[in-house]
Amino acid sequence: FLQVILIAVLTIGLMQFTLRLGVQLPSLSTAKTSSWLLPLVFLFNLLPSNVPLAQADYPPETLLIELERRLLEPPLCTPDCVNINQVKIQLAQDRLILRLQVDSLAHSALPLPAQRQQWLPRLVVLDGKQVPSLF
Numbered sequence: 001f002l003q004v005i006l007i008a009v010l011t012i013g014l015m016q017f018t019l020r021l022g023v024q025l026p027s028l029s030t031a032k033t034s035s036w037l038l039p040l041v042f043l044f045n046l047l048p049s050n051v052p053l054a055q056a057d058y059p060p061e062t063l064l065i066e067l068e069r070r071l072l073e074p075p076l077c078t079p080d081c082v083n084i085n086q087v088k089i090q091l092a093q094d095r096l097i098l099r100l101q102v103d104s105l106a107h108s109a110l111p112l113p114a115q116r117q118q119w120l121p122r123l124v125v126l127d128g129k130q131v132p133s134l135f
């Protein structure tokens with residue numbers, strides 16, 4: 001952004017300097033002006049600047065390793081993070097309804113009592129909302 005401002009100031013300064021010398025510049029409304037001014041702007045953009053280059057030395061490798069280790073370590077409650085506290089079984093015509101009260105100390109999965117060749121649940125509800133496809 002600073003380069004753009006400096007280029008604009010330099011361009012205005014050059015235009016004032018040439019006007020003082022008596023050199024007649026074409027009006028700014030013509031296409032010729034933009035055709036000679038545009039390469040000049042690109043030329044000034046190629047000049048080296050004093051802006052330091054971005055360095056990719058942060059975060060350090062040790063910090064990345066530590067964060068990865070913490071992210072992937074199992075919760076402290078493992079393997080007892082999930083408990084089924086209550087099960088209510090209800091038979092209604094051709095349906096078996098199981099209502100499980102499950103408590104969890106960490107985000108985890110709970111295997112349902114189902115097998116693909118024997119029995120699969122038609123509907124699973126979690127916190128009052130239907131859970132999308134399980135299998």
